[in-house]
Amino acid sequence: MHGDELTPWLIRYAYEQGAFPMTMDDGSVEWFQPVRRALFPIEGIHLSKSLERTIRRGVYEVRFDTSFEEVMRGCLRPGDNWISEEFIRAYSEIHRQGWGHCSETWRDGELVGGVYGIALGFQRRVWCPKWTPDSSSSFMLSCAIMPPGCSSERA
Numbered sequence: 001m002h003g004d005e006l007t008p009w010l011i012r013y014a015y016e017q018g019a020f021p022m023t024m025d026d027g028s029v030e031w032f033q034p035v036r037r038a039l040f041p042i043e044g045i046h047l048s049k050s051l052e053r054t055i056r057r058g059v060y061e062v063r064f065d066t067s068f069e070e071v072m073r074g075c076l077r078p079g080d081n082w083i084s085e086e087f088i089r090a091y092s093e094i095h096r097q098g099w100g101h102c103s104e105t106w107r108d109g110e111l112v113g114g115v116y117g118i119a120l121g122f123q124r125r126v127w128c129p130k131w132t133p134d135s136s137s138s139f140m141l142s143c144a145i146m147p148p149g150c151s152s153e154r155a
Contacts (some may be wrong), residue, residue, distance in 0.1 A: 004092040005086075006089075007020060007090060007093075008090060008094045011091075011094065012120070014031060015120050018033050019031045019072050020032055021087070022067075023081060023083060027084065032142070055097075059107060060105050060112075062103060062104065063103070067100055067104050068100060069088060071111070071115070072092070072102075073088065074111065074113070075116075099119045100118050100119070101117060101118075101119055102117075
C-alpha cells in the first residue's frame, strides 16, 4: 500500500487487515500493522466524582456527527502531525459515505474535544482533545454514552 492515494476503499481494506495509516514527517503516508494495540474497554467505565458533578451541572453538551471535519482539524498539532490534509479529505469522504462518525464535546457553544472513527464494528480510531482539562472530560463523556458492544482504540 506504500505510495497509494489515501482513499475510503483503501482505508477500509487496511482496517480489515488490522493496519492503519499515518502521515510521516516528509508528508508521505505509511501503513502500520502492530501486533499489540491499546484498547480501552468501555463496559464498566468509571467516572470520577468531579466529572459526575460536572455532567449533572450540564457544563458539557455531547453531539454526534455534526462537526466531523472540525473534530479532525482539532487533532492537528502545531508540529509532529500524523494527520494531513489528505487524511482530512479521505476521512471526511468516509463520513459523507456514512461510515465515518464523531462524538463531539461542546462547552459554552465551543467545540472543546472529540473523537472520530470509522464504523467497522464501531472502533473509535482516534481521541482528539482540543484543549485541557476539557479533553479528558470529552473522552470520558464519549465512552460513558457509547452503546454496549462498542470498543475504543487508540493507536
